[in-house]
Amino acid sequence: MANTLLTLLRKPLTNSLLSKTNNISLTSLYIQDVKYLFSKASLGLDGFSQQSEKIKLQLNNIADKFREKMSEYVTIDSKNMIFTEDLKNMVHLTENDQDIQLTVEMLKKYNKQNKSLRFGNYVFGPVVMRMFYVHNKPDLALECFKSEELTGIFDQHISFQLLLDLLYENQRYQEMLDVFQIISEKQLEGQKYPKNVIVLILAACYKLNNQESLDWALKLWTQLSEVGHIPMRRASTFCAGLAFNQGKPDIALEILSSVRNQNYTTVRNLKVVALAEIGRLDDVIPILKFVLSDDTPQNENVHTFNRDVLEKVKQAVSKSNNPEITLEFNRVEQMLIKQGHVSQTSLDEQLCSEIQRPPINRDFRAQQNFQPRGFNNEGFQQRPRRINYQRPGLSELV
Incomplete structure (x- = not known):
């Protein structure tokens, strides 16, 4: 497929095809700006909000004193440590910009502390990204993601997905492509191209809807094909839709041929x-x-x-x-x-x-009826568990 697509990209269109594609209405598909791509539930945002309400209720009487104490702990001359439970509570207590900034300072200090003192398996990246998402802080989320002081904190696929989806919600499509360059260099768990990330990146290209974004998307598509990566159906339709909108229906058809169903x-x-x-x-x-x-x-x-x-x-x-x-x-x-x-x-x-739930992952682990390891709403790693896959109805495949 990669060779065929490359041939199409290099082969000039015939005059007859040019006469047809030049008359394509580029607004025929590109009409609405839908706000969310992945649903809040699939991103764990509902669970995060529920946990926040629970912690706020538990700490209702001491929340202000707790904030004061944490503000003292993050000062330069303070020798007090930020413990996992402190940071967990603060993340869920955030209500305003001051709280969010305090949480970021706590996170930076937490990341500097001797890692040998951490005995739990709590992972803060997804939880903090959910905090940014709930409070709609794309700039701060992007800044923290790139911060050297927070190296390693957001190195999880779900954290990538949350950041990209937040940027997508705020129509920051070009910045999504810039973030992807960073993500693709990390290759976490041996994956250079996480599937949900690819969906979001091709969604950004589709929304940009210009020749540059098409060139970018097709270059990525060729790279995916060369390494044997099979994009999810939604990624394929975004790429094909972009190609059609940019007057390349032949390329759109070639991309669609890669979809199994x-x-x-x-x-x-x-x-x-x-x-x-x-x-x-x-x-x-x-x-x-x-x-x-x-x-x-x-x-x-x-x-x-x-x-x-x-x-x-x-x-x-x-x-x-x-x-x-x-x-x-x-x-x-x-x-x-x-x-x-x-x-x-x-x-x-x-x-x-809106994508209500992650599509079925039909890789080796799925064939073995095991759910991939991930992170729950509170940041703990989930152990693999046996699941029974059912063929989704057509209404779920739209």
């Missing part, structure tokens, strides 16, 4: 609109028909096409001046509408819809 709603819609854009209407009609043929009483999930996608197909059909194709498309379109297979949600909205 071609019947995902977003994949199917992108494939249809890209094929229509390059005049492959003979290939579009069977895809539209398949949704109708798959509409059985046993199938509880309704397969849909986005309204804006069908409109673009209709425009391509009209330009084709082919009576046979026009007749067949009109017939199929009416059946799709009648049977409820047309979604009023735009393709852009669907591409950027």
Whole structure:
């Protein structure tokens, strides 16, 4: 796939293809700015808020005195240590900018202390990043992530994900790409390209929606292909959507070919609109028909096409001046509408819809029915546990 994509990138478009792609409306997919990419629950933010309320209730009577004591402990001449429990409590007690700054100073001192004195397995990176996220502090989160005084604190995949998602929420897309350069050099747990991080980075490229971001995304995509990394479906659709928006439907189709399940709603819609854009209407009609043929009483999930996608197909059909194709498309379109297979949600909205939970990881550990080691909402490492995977319904795959 990498070689084919490289060939496409190096091969100049034919005049006929140029005439078609130059007329693409770059706003057809790029319409809405959806605020969140990963849901709060999937990032552990709900759990963090619950824990904060619990600790605030427990320390209600002594919270102010505790803050005063910690403020004394972080002074330059203080010889008092910052213990794990102190920092845990302060992270969850934060209510204003002063509290957050105190927490950062405590974290810096904590990180300087003799690490041999730490006997627990508490990891502060994800918890502190959740604090930044809850209080919407992208600048401070970025500053701390880059701080030499906090080296090693945020070296976890979930911390990367939280930081990038916070930047995404604040539409700091270019800074997301800059952060990725730092992340890719760390190679934690032998991974240079964490899957959720790749999703966020390609989402940033999609949102930037310019030629530079497309070049950046395709370079990354080629690197992923060369090392055998298989991006998650959402990463693939972001990259393909960006290629389409930038007038490269042929590249979009090549990227979509890497998705294992071609019947995902977003994949199917992108494939249809890209094929229509390059005049492959003979290939579009069977895809539209398949949704109708798959509409059985046993199938509880309704397969849909986005309204804006069908409109673009209709425009391509009209330009084709082919009576046979026009007749067949009109017939199929009416059946799709009648049977409820047309979604009023735009393709852009669907591409950027909130990810409710991490997609199934089908790597070796998943095949062994073990959940990868991670960090819970309170910062403790979770031990692997056996889980039973179920095939998600189509409504979960949108």
